[in-house]
Amino acid sequence: MMSIKKVTVALFVDRLSNQWVVRDPDGDFWIVPFGESGWDRRRPFELSEISQLESIPRHYIYLLDLPF
Amino acid sequence: MNAEQIRLAEARDGKAAWKKWGPYLSERQWGTVREDYSESGDAWNYFSHDQARSRAYRWGEDGLAGISDDQQTLCFALALWNGKDPILKERLFGLTNSESNHGEDVKEYYFYLDSTPTHSYMKYLYKYPQGAYPYGQLVETSRRRRRDELEYELVDTGVFDANRYFDVFVEYAKASPEDMLIQISIHNRGPEPAELHVLPTLWYRNQWSWQAAADRPALEQFSSSKGYCVVKASDAKLGERYLYCEGEASLLFTENETNTQRIFGVPNRTPYVKDGINNAIVHGREEAVNPARKGTKLAGHYYLTVKAGEQKVIRLRLSDTAPAAAGSAKLKSGLFGADFDDVIEARRKDADEFYNAIIPISLNADQANVMRQALAGMLWSKQFYHYDVDKWLEERGSDPFKTKRKAAPRNDRWHHMYNGDVISMPDKWEYPWYAAWDLAFHVAALTLVDADFGKEQLKLMLRDRYMHPNGQIPAYEWNFGDVNPPVHAWSTIFTYRLEKAQTGEGDREWLKSSFQKLLLNFTWWVNRKDRSDRNVFEGGFLGLDNIGVFDRSAPLPTGGYLEQADGTAWMALFCENMMEIAVELAMTETGYADMATKFVEHFLWIASSMARIGDDTGMWDEEDGFFYDVLRLPDGGAQRLKVRSMVGLLPLCAATVFEGELLVKYPEIRQRLKQFLEVRPELRAAIHDPAKIGLADRRLASILDETKLRRVLARMLDEREFLSSYGIRSLSRYHAEHPYVFKTGGQEFRVSYLPAESDSGMFGGNSNWRGPIWMPVNGLILRALLQYYSYYGNTFTVECPTGSGRQMNLYEVAAEIARRLANIFLRDKDGRRPVYDGMAKFQDDPYWRDYILFHEYFHGDNGAGLGASHQTGWTGMIARSLHLFATVSPEDILAAGKKAYAEKTAKHRHRATRSPSKRAAEKRLER
Numbered sequence: 001m002m003s004i005k006k007v008t009v010a011l012f013v014d015r016l017s018n019q020w021v022v023r024d025p026d027g028d029f030w031i032v033p034f035g036e037s038g039w040d041r042r043r044p045f046e047l048s049e050i051s052q053l054e055s056i057p058r059h060y061i062y063l064l065d066l067p068f
Numbered sequence: 069m070n071a072e073q074i075r076l077a078e079a080r081d082g083k084a085a086w087k088k089w090g091p092y093l094s095e096r097q098w099g100t101v102r103e104d105y106s107e108s109g110d111a112w113n114y115f116s117h118d119q120a121r122s123r124a125y126r127w128g129e130d131g132l133a134g135i136s137d138d139q140q141t142l143c144f145a146l147a148l149w150n151g152k153d154p155i156l157k158e159r160l161f162g163l164t165n166s167e168s169n170h171g172e173d174v175k176e177y178y179f180y181l182d183s184t185p186t187h188s189y190m191k192y193l194y195k196y197p198q199g200a201y202p203y204g205q206l207v208e209t210s211r212r213r214r215r216d217e218l219e220y221e222l223v224d225t226g227v228f229d230a231n232r233y234f235d236v237f238v239e240y241a242k243a244s245p246e247d248m249l250i251q252i253s254i255h256n257r258g259p260e261p262a263e264l265h266v267l268p269t270l271w272y273r274n275q276w277s278w279q280a281a282a283d284r285p286a287l288e289q290f291s292s293s294k295g296y297c298v299v300k301a302s303d304a305k306l307g308e309r310y311l312y313c314e315g316e317a318s319l320l321f322t323e324n325e326t327n328t329q330r331i332f333g334v335p336n337r338t339p340y341v342k343d344g345i346n347n348a349i350v351h352g353r354e355e356a357v358n359p360a361r362k363g364t365k366l367a368g369h370y371y372l373t374v375k376a377g378e379q380k381v382i383r384l385r386l387s388d389t390a391p392a393a394a395g396s397a398k399l400k401s402g403l404f405g406a407d408f409d410d411v412i413e414a415r416r417k418d419a420d421e422f423y424n425a426i427i428p429i430s431l432n433a434d435q436a437n438v439m440r441q442a443l444a445g446m447l448w449s450k451q452f453y454h455y456d457v458d459k460w461l462e463e464r465g466s467d468p469f470k471t472k473r474k475a476a477p478r479n480d481r482w483h484h485m486y487n488g489d490v491i492s493m494p495d496k497w498e499y500p501w502y503a504a505w506d507l508a509f510h511v512a513a514l515t516l517v518d519a520d521f522g523k524e525q526l527k528l529m530l531r532d533r534y535m536h537p538n539g540q541i542p543a544y545e546w547n548f549g550d551v552n553p554p555v556h557a558w559s560t561i562f563t564y565r566l567e568k569a570q571t572g573e574g575d576r577e578w579l580k581s582s583f584q585k586l587l588l589n590f591t592w593w594v595n596r597k598d599r600s601d602r603n604v605f606e607g608g609f610l611g612l613d614n615i616g617v618f619d620r621s622a623p624l625p626t627g628g629y630l631e632q633a634d635g636t637a638w639m640a641l642f643c644e645n646m647m648e649i650a651v652e653l654a655m656t657e658t659g660y661a662d663m664a665t666k667f668v669e670h671f672l673w674i675a676s677s678m679a680r681i682g683d684d685t686g687m688w689d690e691e692d693g694f695f696y697d698v699l700r701l702p703d704g705g706a707q708r709l710k711v712r713s714m715v716g717l718l719p720l721c722a723a724t725v726f727e728g729e730l731l732v733k734y735p736e737i738r739q740r741l742k743q744f745l746e747v748r749p750e751l752r753a754a755i756h757d758p759a760k761i762g763l764a765d766r767r768l769a770s771i772l773d774e775t776k777l778r779r780v781l782a783r784m785l786d787e788r789e790f791l792s793s794y795g796i797r798s799l800s801r802y803h804a805e806h807p808y809v810f811k812t813g814g815q816e817f818r819v820s821y822l823p824a825e826s827d828s829g830m831f832g833g834n835s836n837w838r839g840p841i842w843m844p845v846n847g848l849i850l851r852a853l854l855q856y857y858s859y860y861g862n863t864f865t866v867e868c869p870t871g872s873g874r875q876m877n878l879y880e881v882a883a884e885i886a887r888r889l890a891n892i893f894l895r896d897k898d899g900r901r902p903v904y905d906g907m908a909k910f911q912d913d914p915y916w917r918d919y920i921l922f923h924e925y926f927h928g929d930n931g932a933g934l935g936a937s938h939q940t941g942w943t944g945m946i947a948r949s950l951h952l953f954a955t956v957s958p959e960d961i962l963a964a965g966k967k968a969y970a971e972k973t974a975k976h977r978h979r980a981t982r983s984p985s986k987r988a989a990e991k992r993l994e995r
Contacts, residue, residue: 008470015333034334059126059278062278
């Protein structure tokens with residue numbers, strides 16, 4: 001069977017903390033720093049009422065060099 | 069053949085890629101649908117002009133007077149800074165749809181002065197104020213203005229007062245397909261010396277950031293020699309190129325990457341981002357450019373002081389020739405020596421020679437200037453258009469095949485679509501996206517200079533990557549599924565005939581493959597837009613924006629639906645054009661004869677339905693002698709919406725003459741059609757009788773019989789109704805004193821004559837079909853009048869203008885309308901061009917008055933240019949009209965019918981090509 005493409009990764013910036021936030025294929029949110037091995041240095045991001053997540057077009061994902 | 073014709077032939081035969089580099093850079097990539105990743109689809113506000121200097125584009129690039137290769141890998145354009153603006157002038161500024169009182173509008177003065185079809189020579193003029201550009205003033209004043217007020221223009225701000233501006237001319241000349249000479253001439257028109265930073269900029273379209281493991285191209289300083297410096301550009305696919313900058317320019321490097329700090333508030337991954345050069349020049353932030361002198365975006369920085377009235381010149385060269393070879397025999401006198409001037413001068417002369425062979429010798433200097441600038445605008449309006457809809461949908465989380473997905477605000481039924489081609493745009497600032505029916509008209513003008521490009525454009529829209537699998541031709545990016553008038557077949561057969569006359573044989577393979585795809589499109593129309601299966605059509609707004617009583621693309625406030633006079637007339641014309649193509653193909657391939665018969669019959673079904681269906685509630689109104697849309701109500705009632713508009717003139721355009729060659733070759737078809745008409749006499753009862761023989765044994769397919777034709781013409785040629793001093797209006801002037809009013813459900817809908825701008829926001833509010841003159845439909849009226857003329861001949865005369873007592877045959881009527889259309893642009897007896905109306909600078913100033921803008925549409929009473937100011941696109945049809953009436957005489961048409969124009973054009977072209985161009989120029993000057 002032909003597999004139908006792509007995981008539902010999403011990219012955001014948190015306007016409160018000015019950081020990249022990634023929602024991984026499992027639906028978990030992570031703060032991902034820029035730079036080498038950013039994903040390895042990720043930290044959990046807690047969604048809260050004060051979070052100011054702004055959706056970023058998915059093509060920016062490659063800037064963060066994510067493993068998916 | 070002249071030099072440019074040889075280049076065209078070499079490009080066609082694949083011997084030399086003369087069209088690889090051209091003006092394919094857009095003038096606005098921000099605010100477009102393809103760059104819009106917002107939830108709501110608010111393209112204008114999602115990616116703004118303010119962001120554009122800092123944010124890398126996903127799908128294309130923009131710039132000032134720019135060029136790129138045909139895949140837009142490497143781009144070159146101009147940036148300027150007068151020392152006072154808050155930002156570099158890297159791209160044209162304009163107001164968004166919501167900022168202006170009449171929708172989006174570019175607020176700059178720039179002119180496409182010249183171009184050959186291979187872009188071996190191009191010239192562009194940008195007028196740059198010396199004072200601070202009034203960004204805020206334009207936005208604030210425009211926002212305050214009401215819809216019934218004029219637009220606030222840049223010249224109104226006073227920034228051009230005392231001529232304190234620079235004329236910046238940019239010329240490109242190709243020494244070879246890969247060696248582009250660039251000459252920037254800066255004139256200070258003001259009374260004092262003025263400073264200017266000139267920044268010719270080279271950059272790569274960012275393709276590396278958006279996909280994994282993409283090759284990253286590179287720009288780096290290569291060397292500098294006495295008199296010039298060199299930048300090397302390397303890309304895995306495009307190869308190596310070198311930008312040579314004459315003189316002592318300092319080179320500023322950065323990356324064409326988003327300044328994420330400024331745009332998203334998160335740190336940049338590199339200190340060198342898209343606005344690095346802007347920040348270095350305007351804010352003195354030297355750390356914003358890369359001291360290692362490498363990157364993906366580069367500008368040569370020239371700082372000039374230009375005295376009053378003085379001119380300064382900057383010269384550059386973008387070439388595939390490496391510096392080691394540049395000094396060799398290939399360039400005898402060096403990069404910027406006498407060779408440079410010789411090449412520029414030679415390409416200018418080539419352009420003159422080319423146009424002297426195109427522009428009829430009988431046109432005077434002013435007419436020739438208008439025609440040449442119209443064609444220059446058409447050629448400068450080519451753009452690399454890139455939009456992978458499937459990828460775009462995926463990137464916004466709207467993959468249509470996923471059950472859990474965000475809805476896309478538009479285009480999610482067009483996921484098959486991949487566009488990545490050079491396409492003729494309506495206007496590279498206001499409409500930097502293709503529009504299907506516009507394109508068909510563009511081709512009718514472009515084929516004056518480049519038949520190959522015209523054919524490619526028509527074919528492109530029918531390719532699998534464009535046309536929907538269901539047969540629909542994409543309308544435009546705001547909604548590919550919208551419905552444009554079906555004029556593709558008309559443009560196809562027109563283009564084919566011109567080439568056939570020119571070369572002695574038509575491109576039958578192209579015609580055949582186009583016909584097959586057009587069949588799919590025809591079937592789509594029949595199956596989707598004829599709700600009652602009675603051969604009467606809908607279609608919604610059909611390109612005529614606000615012409616209707618209601619928004620014709622939306623559910624009607626009354627319920628029910630519209631039977632559209634324009635939709636049905638367009639389909640009758642579509643049938644005629646398909647019939648023409650099938651007849652042409654049937655001359656050598658029997659299989660197409662049956663298709664020709666099919667379209668004869670289909671035409672009769674549609675035409676007769678239009679003329680008779682509904683009897684007292686049909687589209688034809690016997691009392692008024694005019695066609696109207698018919699409103700069919702849910703309770704079975706019906707009424708005509710009696711707005712006298714272009715909608716009711718379009719049935720007149722569905723007229724095509726046939727020479728009877730099919731019937732001679734296939735006597736059995738003659739017999740079949742005879743029987744068909746005998747058993748269905750009602751089909752021809754209300755339309756022109758197709759069996760009736762006209763002049764020179766011609767037949768006429770026409771919705772209007774002679775009686776109806778005379779009645780419609782009486783209105784169309786009445787100066788109190790449609791006939792203006794500058795062409796045919798889109799709405800009758802009758803409605804100035806007699807607005808059409810329709811009341812339903814407590815609401816009142818009103819259509820009044822509005823000769824200038826729209827007074828409502830319908831369809832964005834930036835176009836108006838309630839009075840102004842539109843070139844494309846005027847072009848179709850001219851076509852139809854010549855068809856009628858070749859059938860009825862000299863004995864059919866009408867009063868023109870109505871009530872004048874002056875009788876004209878239909879050739880004379882067409883010529884009179886064409887003359888009025890041309891008068892929009894030509895100087896009148898007082899030396900004024902109506903297109904510029906009350907704009908004193910454009911009328912009187914020698915540095916402005918002979919530069920022509922080809923607007924989207926024109927004031928219904930005084931001919932002033934309105935709407936998009938650089939829509940040379942379909943307004944470029946004026947070049948075709950000027951050419952046609954200078955080329956073909958009434959006698960030619962009577963003798964050769966619809967082939968007359970193509971044949972005369974070919975003869976003229978052969979003769980002009982053989983003659984020295986000097987003779988043509990001298991003759992024109994004599995007049």
